[in-house]
Amino acid sequence: MTAIVKIKRYFIFSNDRLLVPIEADLRSGVEMLANLTQDIFTEYAEQTVHIHVNEHIEHHLVDMQKEILEHESVRSISLREVVMMMPKEDFQHVAQAWQYAVFLRTHQFCGRCGSRMDRVSWEMAMHCHTCQHRCYPRVSPCIIVAIRHGNKILLAQGERQKESGFFSTLAGFVESGETLEEAVHREVFEEVGVKVKNVEYFNSQPWPFPHSLMVGYLAEYDSGDIVVDGKEIIQADWFDIDNLPVVPPKFSIAGRLIEETQKRMLEKSV
Ligand SMILES: [Zn+2]
Known part of the structure; x- marks a missing residue:
């Protein structure tokens, strides 16, 4: 052997x-x-x-x-x-x-009683032996969505991308008690004031900055004019799919969502 x-x-x-x-x-x-x-x-x-x-x-x-x-x-x-x-x-x-x-x-100290926590040997967790509180690594779900309308895609620029001139798909954290699809509708409406329909799951990607799980969706425009929130988003527009601004690379889920949207538009126009 x-x-x-x-x-x-x-x-x-x-x-x-x-x-x-x-x-x-x-x-x-x-x-x-x-x-x-x-x-x-x-x-x-x-x-x-x-x-x-x-x-x-x-x-x-x-x-x-x-x-x-x-x-x-x-x-x-x-x-x-x-x-x-x-x-x-x-x-x-x-x-x-x-x-x-x-x-x-x-997680060195217990969030409930303040005692020092110990690492659990058989699973990834920290345990408090004083009050028995146990914690697991945090994963924060975050939706990310590519919205299409005819041969255009809605892309936005946040405060942080201002200098680089970079535009991307909309994204935001899921709130407590909310489904992923509800988060898509809420985030899109809050950030750019439009309504979407035919929300469809695409793919997901762990994003350790610091503990997000990006859940990607494709959606179609339903109604409303773009009105940016001015806080998270400073600029947003419909871009012709053949004439995109600087967008995220394909190793990111945003890049792949844009690529998939482009593919769907081509299929439709054949
Ligand atoms: Zn404790």
């Missing part, structure tokens, strides 16, 4: 950056993290958090928090670089480890 050789990958975070081997090609994905060895983080070895992937792969989270590791064999990269450069599935592994790191950092 041959023993199963497990691949171990180390997700080491320092502040909000991921450590990678100095000469790693980010396009090769998380594979490169198997080349990090324990001798570079000996001091943190006891705090390593094991994340089960499958019988062949083990992920280990090492959170150095504010410490900056200076070691000749590593460099640090931002999560934005990870999302831009790594294959999508690999980004999701990094996103998961990062979200666990954020969860552990922000």
